[in-house]
Amino acid sequence: MNKNEAMRILSSIRYPGYSKSLTDFKVVKSIEINGNTVEVLLNLGSADSNKRQIIFDEIKAKFEEMGVKAKISTVQEKGSKVEQKHYVQNAKKRIAILSAKGGVGKSTFSVSLAIALKKRGHSVGVFDADMHGPDLPRMLGVREQANVNKEKNKIIPNEKDGIFSMSLGYVVDPETPVIWKGAMVSKAIVELLQFTDWPEMDYFVVDLPPGTGDAALTIKQNMDVDAAVIITTPNRLAIADAMRAVGFFEQVGIKITGFVENMGYFICDKCGSKSYPFGKSDPKYIEKELGVPSLGVVPFDPRVEEAADYGNLMSVIDTEFFNAMDSIAEKIEKI
Ligand SMILES: Nc1ncnc2c1ncn2[C@@H]1O[C@H](COP(=O)(O)OP(=O)(O)OP(=O)(O)O)[C@@H](O)[C@H]1O
Ligand SMILES: [Mg+2]
Structure with a gap:
């Protein structure tokens, strides 16, 4: 050609x-x-x-x-070059949790990773970058609005079980639907990152909204992303979407560290047999397709769903789900 x-x-x-x-x-x-x-x-x-x-x-x-x-x-168009910002320097490592599709378990994974890292002795913060449907307050079980430090003119992150968090849900009435245009989403993300009085943290986990959208680009432009993890379910269609997402995130300068297959298998609590309601996980195949390494396979566990809904994921810490999360946290530590 x-x-x-x-x-x-x-x-x-x-x-x-x-x-x-x-x-x-x-x-x-x-x-x-x-x-x-x-x-x-x-x-x-x-x-x-x-x-x-x-x-x-x-x-x-x-x-x-x-x-x-x-x-x-x-x-970039001349004159419109976006200046790279470096918010949340109080964290040693900043980890973005991404996916191409909605509902694959990013928020559950983000909170569970925070818990797993905390259990391993690290100080951790979680940031909800979803301005349309902030889910972290519910999943973390934090109902309080955030307080403001008037002297510093900063928002104080909420803390539960030693995990710090910030979400739009802490600063606006969670019952009020918010209609955002693209530029407003970016502005809200930047302001929440910038005006939160973050403590010193070992890890800062960012739960992104679904899709290859503006939120990821905004995060990338406003903080140093040390690791980016793509969450997918094991079915082929989801993987095809994840592949597109890897390409897109790399275009905007986010290098993908690895992927996690969520709901990779299900163990029957009565007979102990393994089944694959969301497709059979095949990390080696996906590694080849995606061109990024597998960080682990996480099982589907109805107790996790219930605990996430009640904001009580700590209560299922003794499950195979959290064993899998712990080994992923161990891999994250090596990044
Ligand atoms: N491994 C799992 N076992 C059982 N339930 C799970 C698991 N992972 C996620 N879920 C459940 O699946 C639903 C969707 O998960 P979650 O909200 O974390 O997805 P998401 O990718 O953050 O969605 P969105 O794209 O809307 O932000 C939730 O009800 C959650 O509790
Ligand atoms: Mg979510």
Whole structure:
């Protein structure tokens, strides 16, 4: 393939939501051909993360049809370069918990990881980066609103069982539905990170909302992410989504440390037999597909669901679920 052919392919891809193409909008800055790989540099200006994802997917698919691998990178518009911020320096390690899909267990995992790390003797904080449906207060069993330190002009994180936490749910009435636009979500995340009076912590766990969205980008732009863990369920469809997510997060500069298969198996509490209600876990296959290492497989346990609902995950600490969490925490310690 040569540059002209590559350009022709790009000119056949429509800019999402418009009838004009990527080349009409002059978003293609340069093309390099390297053997069987085409390197495309785009200037996507202020396009939101959904549009970016659609564009990346389309480009990759179109080149793949021609047997060519597309490597895509983006430049920031001149003058709009986002300055990298470094909030939450009080934590030694900052860990982002991500997924492509909703409901795969990110929040349950985030709280359980915090508990497992705490049990291993570390000081831990958890941050709820979900501005649409903050679940951490319920899962942590923290009902109180956060207090404010007026002298410092900072919000004091809540603390339960020695785990510090902050959530939008602590500063707005949890019963009031909040309608946010993209930019407001980012602003709310930044303000909660910035204006919380974080104590010294060994680990700071960030529970992200589902999808390859603005929240992840905001987190990346405002704190140093030391580790990023993708949560998936073992079924093929979820893994295909996780694969896309790995690509997207890497595009925005979040290097994925590893993945965890949640609800990887179920042990019958009566007969002890193992079954696979969410698909049979196959970490080796996923490692190959995702190109990132497995950090562990976590079982489905109805007691966990109930405890999460009651904000009482500490009560199921003696389960195989927490054994699995403990070995993941051990791996996280080595990062
Ligand atoms: N290993 C598990 N065993 C039993 N129940 C689980 C397990 N993991 C998660 N759940 C349950 O599944 C539901 C969804 O989990 P959770 O809210 O943690 O997912 P999520 O990925 O954070 O969702 P969202 O994308 O909406 O933020 C919850 O009811 C939770 O208690
Ligand atoms: Mg969640």
